[in-house]
Amino acid sequence: MLKHRVIPCLLLHNGGLVKTRKFGNPKYVGDPINAIRIFNDKEVDELMVLDITASRERREPNYALIEQFAGECFMPLCYGGGIRTVDHASRLFALGMEKVCLQTAALESPKLITAISERVGSQSVLVSVDVKKNWFGKYELYSAASGKTLPQSWMKFVRQAVAAGAGEVVLNAVDRDGTMQGMDLELIREASAALPVPLIAMGGAGSLADIKAALDAGASAVGAGAFFVFHGPHRAVLITYPRYHELETLLGDK
Amino acid sequence: MIVIVDYGLGNLGSIAKMLKKIGAEAKVTSDPRELKQARKLVLPGVGAFNHGMSRLRETGLQEALNECIIGNGIPILGICLGMQLMTRRSEEGSLPGLGWVKADTRRFRFAESEPALKVPHMGWNEATPREGSTWFAGIEKANRFYFVHSYHVVCDRPEEVLSVTRYGYDFASAFECDNIVGVQFHPEKSHRFGMALLKNFVEI
Numbered sequence: 001m002l003k004h005r006v007i008p009c010l011l012l013h014n015g016g017l018v019k020t021r022k023f024g025n026p027k028y029v030g031d032p033i034n035a036i037r038i039f040n041d042k043e044v045d046e047l048m049v050l051d052i053t054a055s056r057e058r059r060e061p062n063y064a065l066i067e068q069f070a071g072e073c074f075m076p077l078c079y080g081g082g083i084r085t086v087d088h089a090s091r092l093f094a095l096g097m098e099k100v101c102l103q104t105a106a107l108e109s110p111k112l113i114t115a116i117s118e119r120v121g122s123q124s125v126l127v128s129v130d131v132k133k134n135w136f137g138k139y140e141l142y143s144a145a146s147g148k149t150l151p152q153s154w155m156k157f158v159r160q161a162v163a164a165g166a167g168e169v170v171l172n173a174v175d176r177d178g179t180m181q182g183m184d185l186e187l188i189r190e191a192s193a194a195l196p197v198p199l200i201a202m203g204g205a206g207s208l209a210d211i212k213a214a215l216d217a218g219a220s221a222v223g224a225g226a227f228f229v230f231h232g233p234h235r236a237v238l239i240t241y242p243r244y245h246e247l248e249t250l251l252g253d254k
Numbered sequence: 255m256i257v258i259v260d261y262g263l264g265n266l267g268s269i270a271k272m273l274k275k276i277g278a279e280a281k282v283t284s285d286p287r288e289l290k291q292a293r294k295l296v297l298p299g300v301g302a303f304n305h306g307m308s309r310l311r312e313t314g315l316q317e318a319l320n321e322c323i324i325g326n327g328i329p330i331l332g333i334c335l336g337m338q339l340m341t342r343r344s345e346e347g348s349l350p351g352l353g354w355v356k357a358d359t360r361r362f363r364f365a366e367s368e369p370a371l372k373v374p375h376m377g378w379n380e381a382t383p384r385e386g387s388t389w390f391a392g393i394e395k396a397n398r399f400y401f402v403h404s405y406h407v408v409c410d411r412p413e414e415v416l417s418v419t420r421y422g423y424d425f426a427s428a429f430e431c432d433n434i435v436g437v438q439f440h441p442e443k444s445h446r447f448g449m450a451l452l453k454n455f456v457e458i
Binding site for chain 1: 376443
């Protein structure tokens with residue numbers, strides 16, 4: 001039977017690897033090539049690399065760096081950050097990316113989602129949606145590039161993205177990012193019930209039990225950053241990934 | 255020299271990189287003349303069946319491939335869409351396939367009595383090889399390979415099925431017919447399991 005995926009998510013910032021907290025305070029955690037090599041050796045299910053400043057700076061992906069990632073990676077690799085045209089995406093696929101992840105361009109118009117998915121198939125086009133709770137506890141759509149919440153409904157945005165051709169949705173709870181305090185299960189439940197495509201839930205995973213809870217809430221996969229790069233109460237940098245049989249036992253795939 | 259056929263569809267970079275990692279000499283080409291110099295060929299592919307077939311036709315690669323595979327018996331490995339193109343036809347497209355194997359490509363269809371699984375079949379799954387296959391030599395039983403597909407191959411001859419995988423039901427995740435082998439999964443994205451399979455391909 002098909003197994004749930006547990007996906008380390010790495011954040012690029014000026015060519016280095018960082019981990020954020022609630023989308024702020026990027027802390028340097030190391031060299032990306034080295035980290036990718038370690039995750040490859042640990043035989044992770046899939047890897048996601050997001051350049052968190054590309055869209056903010058209206059910059060294209062750093063193809064030279066991404067090509068080096070692909071050379072170290074013998075598992076599916078997804079890249080996001082600064083993709084604004086079909087040509088950008090095509091270049092990334094040619095470098096060996098399995099999937100691309102869109103947000104900023106998708107918030108402006110769903111056209112790019114359709115154009116890329118028509119070319120490569122929807123299974124390779126992910127749309128990431130960041131959701132933040134407001135003062136009243138209501139979920140709001142958040143734009144990572146501008147750092148602001150948007151008036152549009154997050155659910156409407158996700159539905160439109162899927163209708164436009166997104167094959168998977170990456171759902172990140174901004175308030176949980178980097179906290180390792182547990183995932184937003186209510187949000188995951190709401191999204192997975194409404195979506196016909198696989199949901200990758202992110203934000204707040206701090207233990208295997210948190211991952212299991214998110215999968216039980218309906219996520220097809222769980223992405224995490226801090227959980228795989230920090231160790232101990234002082235958040236020392238140490239790259240880890242559970243052993244495969246641990247995941248199998250925990251997730252009940254076997 | 256292993257030649258990876260470039261017809262504009264697929265992850266050529268990652269296949270070349272894995273072959274390089276296992277020490278095989280490999281080259282990516284879209285030139286039909288270069289195919290004939292190959293010791294072995296790889297037909298990759300990600301995308302739609304019709305698009306793939308029309309690209310092979312337009313580029314003159316179909317003719318060159320037929321000569322290499324049927325005429326000269328050069329070993330070839332088809333990956334994902336590359337495997338499906340080797341069959342006679344696909345429910346995904348109207349164009350005929352290469353027709354090298356007695357097989358068709360069909361969409362995943364689940365019986366109404368069973369809970370419908372999501373299509374595409376995407377993620378890691380096991381391939382159960384037939385007994386004594388050299389292709390799967392050295393790969394443990396509890397293996398895992400990476401799949402992304404909505405269609406799968408159905409072989410006329412059970413003896414040509416090289417491995418089966420279960421997604422709702424058992425389907426042929428690999429076939430072998432003389433010099434022609436196809437795999438539905440992506441060995442280039444399947445860690446040491448895929449690496450071992452490609453190593454077997456290089457060394458067989």
